[in-house]
Amino acid sequence: MNGESFGELIRASRRRLNKSLQDVADALGVTAVYVSEVERRKRPPFTMERLPALSQVIELDLHTLKTAAWAERKMIECDPALGEKQFQALVELARGGLSDSQLDEIIKIATQDQKEMF
Numbered sequence: 001m002n003g004e005s006f007g008e009l010i011r012a013s014r015r016r017l018n019k020s021l022q023d024v025a026d027a028l029g030v031t032a033v034y035v036s037e038v039e040r041r042k043r044p045p046f047t048m049e050r051l052p053a054l055s056q057v058i059e060l061d062l063h064t065l066k067t068a069a070w071a072e073r074k075m076i077e078c079d080p081a082l083g084e085k086q087f088q089a090l091v092e093l094a095r096g097g098l099s100d101s102q103l104d105e106i107i108k109i110a111t112q113d114q115k116e117m118f
């Protein structure tokens with residue numbers, strides 16, 4: 001991400017592809033003014049529901065967009081359809097108290113599971 005804000009990331013990608021504010025707005029179902037305000041950090045990053053469409057229109061990896069949005073919002077959104085065990089695991093992670101080695105193991109397991117999915 002190179003230290004760019006969510007808005008800077010969107011603007012740079014949009015300009016790289018020679019897309020207008022209206023092109024992005026149309027793909028997301030919002031106004032061009034709204035897109036401009038997000039790019040200029042006058043509004044918060046788009047919601048998680050809009051990020052897949054944004055990812056497609058500006059040709060950026062969805063994970064990159066989510067990470068940038070979460071970093072700027074200073075919070076992570078989770079899918080309410082998560083199973084009870086997954087939700088409990090997220091709550092425990094959010095509470096902290098895990099050692100670096102435990103966190104490394106969790107990341108290793110999660111990364112491996114994602115590789116197997118794709």
